[in-house]
Amino acid sequence: MKPYIICHMLGSVDGRIKQDIWGLKNSSRYFEETAEKIPAGAWLVGRITAQEFSSKKQYPLEDDVDVPKEDFVAEKVSETFSVFIDPSGKCFWDSNMVSTEQVIVVLTEKVSGAYLNHLRSKNVSYIFGGKEELDLQVVVEKLYRLFNIKTLRIDGGGHVNGSFLKAGLIDEFSLVLAPVADGTIGSPTVFEVEEGYGARTATRFKLKSVETIYDDFLWVRYMVIKDKQ
Ligand SMILES: NC(=O)c1ccc[n+]([C@@H]2O[C@H](COP(=O)([O-])OP(=O)(O)OC[C@H]3O[C@@H](n4cnc5c(N)ncnc54)[C@H](OP(=O)(O)O)[C@@H]3O)[C@@H](O)[C@H]2O)c1
Incomplete structure (x- = not known):
């Protein structure tokens, strides 16, 4: 058994996730206030x-034991x-x-x-x-079995999201779309999986809900389509 897995992110219109140049005041609220509306046993x-x-400290480690x-x-x-x-x-x-x-x-x-x-x-x-x-399949099964985590929210960054996406473990994707274009080449995006196209096909979604929030933001929720065609 594994938890139901929802990936939740705040992204720019070009999919970037670091907010350094977005100029948002109190930027954590856009992520946090929506995340709080997704009940989960763990993030x-x-x-x-x-x-x-x-x-922020570096603890000294004793000689190996x-x-x-x-x-x-x-x-x-x-x-x-x-x-x-x-x-x-x-x-x-x-x-x-x-x-x-x-x-x-x-x-x-x-x-x-x-x-x-x-x-x-x-x-x-x-x-x-x-x-x-x-x-990651073993990881989520342990989270379910050892900690009774039935719903897991994956909160980023892009590399961890990408590895769960590649493993086919995400059931739902929740995106808070910020009204900004970032444009920083090389800055992490919502899903960082691998270079090039390889043998993968993109993960497809079905729209679950969409809502306008904070005037100009969209909160879009998708279900992952599991059957690859
Ligand atoms: N906008 C948002 O909603 C949002 C949300 C969260 C974070 N962020 C931002 O995203 C940035 C960080 O994102 P990121 O993509 O660079 O890093 P990240 O996903 O936070 O961390 C990546 C690291 O996690 C480990 N890791 C992840 N998946 C793994 C796997 N399957 N197997 C082994 N190791 C794995 C690796 O650690 P090692 O390198 O130690 O091997 C990897 O380098 C930060 O600036 C943060 O503030 C934004």
Whole structure:
């Protein structure tokens, strides 16, 4: 069993997601206020976005120690979770909470025992999604089974969205379309999957709803069409 997965993003009309030059005042509200209307047992972000939430300190790691590469589920202290895809263990944590959500870190077996000790010292839950590379199907099944997460909201950035899209795991896409054209070549877009066309076909959507919000923004919700033709 896996959670129902909704990807939620704020994008420019050209699909870009970094808001540095958009000139929006209080820009987080456009993402957050819509996200709050999508009830979910957890939200999930990639490692680069995770650095906005993790510690600003660099914790010293002790000499490497032998800690079994097994999932660690801390005692549950909140109803909802924040999940961080950090395959090499680059983020440090001051506590096991981000706001009101309990932290879960998704790792590969590349991480050191010393890093696992850091997570355990903060009582941060972690799960393994593969030896060298993540198998996202395994990851979402573990989130369902170990944490009872039945609905998962994927909140970016573009690379993590792209990897869930490529794995065929997204059920619904929620886009807050900002009335701006960004134009920055190389800046991440809503879905960053791979260079070139390869053997892929685009993921197609069916419109679920569309709403005008904050005067000039659109909130568009799509269902993913699962049957490839
Ligand atoms: N507009 C919005 O709604 C919105 C929402 C969220 C974020 N953002 C912005 O987006 C930017 C970051 O986006 P991004 O695309 O550069 O980064 P990202 O998706 O946040 O993180 C990418 C990283 O996550 C890890 N990762 C993701 N999928 C993986 C997989 N399947 N297997 C292994 N590792 C995986 C990798 O970490 P390693 O490099 O450690 O291997 C990868 O480099 C930030 O500026 C943030 O503020 C915007």
